[in-house]
Amino acid sequence: MQVERYERYWMWAATGMLVLFTGAIVATALAGSVHPPSHVETVDPETLTVTGEFVSPGVMTAPDGRITVVMRAEFYVFRPTVVRIPAGRPVRFRITSPDVLHGFQIVGTNVNLTVAPGYVSEVTTTFDTPGEYLVVCNEYCGLAHHLMQGTVIVEAAP
């Protein structure tokens, strides 16, 4: 079978791009821990502000020392607005929304959750570098979307 020279070039170029893009997915998954979300857990958005763990969001430390940050993303604030956690220890974030779709992105890290009403989004991460991290909502949620932000303060271990 005779294949035109330019067609052959383009076939190799397309194959090269496939290899490159697949390699980029594998590389970011291995080096940057960038994975698709796998946590599915539902919650009733109409009652979560009157009953259950999301009534009083905040940082909880279990008797065995595990840290969980329970949060709500809602018009147009993260509750709690400021989260204080220690560096060098795994922290589990559990976050949901009582109203519309929001985002939860900790700038400068690979923490980036979609917060959908009816679902609990969860991620566990360890902050190695103490400091103040900006949290932004990266899903358009209404007129004051651009004002919706929070802070994660990572404190150096004593």
Ligand code: CUA
């Ligand atoms: Cu919340 Cu945008």
